[in-house]
Amino acid sequence: MSETAAEPEKKVSWAELFFDLVFVFAVTEVSSLLSSDHSWTGLLRALIVFVPVYWVWVGTAVLTNQRDVASPRLRLMVFAVALAAIFLAIAIPEAYGRLGLLLAIAYWLARIALALELAAGRGRINPYTISIFVTGPLLVVGALLDEWPRTAVWALAAFIDLATPTLLRARLLRMHVNPSHLAERFGLFVLIALGESVVAIGASAQAGHLGVAVGAAVAAAFALTAGLWWVYFHFAADAMRHSLATATIQLDIIRLVLSYGHLMFIGAIIAIAVGLHDAVAHPGHHLSWAITGLLYGGTALYLAGFGFTRWAMFRLVSRTRLTAAAAVLVLLPLAPLLPALAAVLGLAAVVGALNLYEALTNDRTGWRARTATE
Numbered sequence: 001m002s003e004t005a006a007e008p009e010k011k012v013s014w015a016e017l018f019f020d021l022v023f024v025f026a027v028t029e030v031s032s033l034l035s036s037d038h039s040w041t042g043l044l045r046a047l048i049v050f051v052p053v054y055w056v057w058v059g060t061a062v063l064t065n066q067r068d069v070a071s072p073r074l075r076l077m078v079f080a081v082a083l084a085a086i087f088l089a090i091a092i093p094e095a096y097g098r099l100g101l102l103l104a105i106a107y108w109l110a111r112i113a114l115a116l117e118l119a120a121g122r123g124r125i126n127p128y129t130i131s132i133f134v135t136g137p138l139l140v141v142g143a144l145l146d147e148w149p150r151t152a153v154w155a156l157a158a159f160i161d162l163a164t165p166t167l168l169r170a171r172l173l174r175m176h177v178n179p180s181h182l183a184e185r186f187g188l189f190v191l192i193a194l195g196e197s198v199v200a201i202g203a204s205a206q207a208g209h210l211g212v213a214v215g216a217a218v219a220a221a222f223a224l225t226a227g228l229w230w231v232y233f234h235f236a237a238d239a240m241r242h243s244l245a246t247a248t249i250q251l252d253i254i255r256l257v258l259s260y261g262h263l264m265f266i267g268a269i270i271a272i273a274v275g276l277h278d279a280v281a282h283p284g285h286h287l288s289w290a291i292t293g294l295l296y297g298g299t300a301l302y303l304a305g306f307g308f309t310r311w312a313m314f315r316l317v318s319r320t321r322l323t324a325a326a327a328v329l330v331l332l333p334l335a336p337l338l339p340a341l342a343a344v345l346g347l348a349a350v351v352g353a354l355n356l357y358e359a360l361t362n363d364r365t366g367w368r369a370r371t372a373t374e
Contacts, residue, residue, distance in 0.1 A: 010181035012188065013069040015078050019060065020188060022082045026053045026089035027196050027270060033092055034274050038290035045151060047267060049095045051158035052107040052139065054266070056085055058259055059114045059128060061185040065177045067117070077117050084110035100143035100150060108136030125171060127164045135161045162263070165255045175251050183241035186258050190232055193269035197225045200273040204280035213341060217283035220344040221276045227351035228269065228302060231321070234355070235362060236306055243313035256312040264305035271298030276344070283341035292343065296332040299347055300325045303354070320361075324354040 030053065034046040060081050067074050084106045091103035111131035118128050135157040142153030165172065201221045205214055244253045275295025279287060287295070303325035310318040327350050335343040 010065070010178040012181060012184050013064070015069050015075045016061075016064055016185070017188075019078050019082045020192060022085045022089065023053065023057055023189070024192050024195065026085060026092070027192055027266075028199070029089045029092040031196055031200070031270050031273055031277075033095070034270065034294070035277065036093075038274075038288070038294065043271075043294075044155075045096060046270075048151065048154050048158050049092050049103065050267065050270070051161060051263075052103070053085070053088060053092075054263060055131070055161050056081065056088065056107060056110045056114075057189060059111065059131075061182065061189075062177065062254070063114055063117060065182045065185070074117065077113055080113050081110045084113065096147055096150060101140070104136070104139035104143040107139055108132070111136055125168065127161070127168065130164045130168075131161060162260070165251070165259060169251065169255070172251050173249060175254070177244070177250055177254065179241055179244035179250075182254070182258065183237065183244055186240070186262050187233065187237050189262065190265055190269070191229075193266045193273070194225060194229055197228075197269060197273040197276055198222070200277040201225070201280050204277045213283045214280065217280045217341045217344060220341060220348050221280050224272075224276070224299075224344060224348040224351060227348060227355055228272070228299075230355045231303065231306070231351065232265070235358065236309070239313060240309070253313065257309045261305055261309040261312070264308070265302055268298040268302035268305065271295070272302070279340040279344050283344075284339050286338070287336050287340050287343055289336055292332060292335045295343070296328055296335055296347065299351070300328040300332075303328065303351075320354060320358055324350055 030046055030050045033049065034042060036042070037045070060078060064074070064078065069075060069078065088103055088106035088110065091099035091106065094100075095103045108131075111128060115128035115132050118126065138153055138157035138160070142150045142157065145153060201218055205218050240253075240257055243257065244250060247253045271294040275287075275291050275298065278291045279295065303321045307318040307322040307325070310316050310321075328347065331346055331350070335346065338346070
């Protein structure tokens with residue numbers, strides 16, 4: 001199927017960009033929650049509360065893709081969802097304590113607002129109604145329980161939300177979206193997450209003594225962050241837009257590449273941001289195993305995620321990015337033995353080498369080379 005040239009590009013609206021500001025705050029709160037507990041349990045809990053945040057954003061992005069955001073009524077709906085998302089974000093640091101019910105109700109109200117807007121066009125079982133009648137109530141029930149039962153019930157709710165597009169695939173097959181707009185929306189969420197890394201770098205430098213070592217750590221951490229940006233926006237962003245525009249079944253790209261793939265990307269960047277915060281603050285110290293896991297494990301997950309999305313889009317194996325992910329995992333056991341500055345420099349070198357190699361070879365081996373011959 002050739003790329004649809006007749007369909008006009010839909011631009012991201014100012015209202016949507018304003019809406020995204022709420023999620024800058026939400027990502028910061030998730031990072032703070034993970035910073036307070038680096039254990040496997042802390043990582044799981046941060047992921048569980050991030051899913052409702054992410055799902056509210058995804059639901060809004062898909063809905064505004066299919067509606068005219070210039071409509072005052074739709075803008076008011078977007079702002080109402082943003083207000084609910086503010087309360088959701090406020091609740092994150094104490095989600096497993098006194099503010100659990102606030103998080104649950106805020107999520108439920110946000111999804112109700114989205115479902116009511118969707119009902120104006122069509123009423124049937126879809127991810128929005130599943131949130132209203134299943135996962136929203138589950139979050140409320142979980143919020144009334146003690147800490148560990150709450151974690152279990154919320155994990156179930158997160159799993160159901162994420163599984164819904166797959167379980168309802170047959171009902172959603174005819175779904176059509178504007179490819180340029182939706183691809184840009186998900187790219188903007190990646191930028192929000194990368195922005196959290198920049199904030200972590202700057203905040204860590206300000207908190208310590210800005211000497212030569214800290215300055216070098218800032219430069220190394222920023223080089224890594226810029227390299228992560230390059231991995232996504234130099235090649236992958238266009239590939240995602242192209243695959244969405246040319247897909248016979250757009251739902252599969254939305255489901256696998258955008259919804260699931262970007263959950264991996266953004267979650268990985270948040271983990272990296274938490275790791276960079278500690279590394280920049282103490283560049284001469286050795287990183288703990290937990291921080292090393294977040295920093296190196298997050299980078300490996302981010303790079304390996306492109307292996308998943310490239311296969312989903314083009315049935316191509318991303319050898320370069322999977323090899324880079326493997327290299328990061330090989331270096332992981334060595335990182336705690338090195339000063340934090342050296343550990344960050346190692347990651348920046350791997351990502352930089354990947355970008356350089358792809359810049360030299362992509363015209364011969366990338367997705368553009370394949371589609372040019374079809």
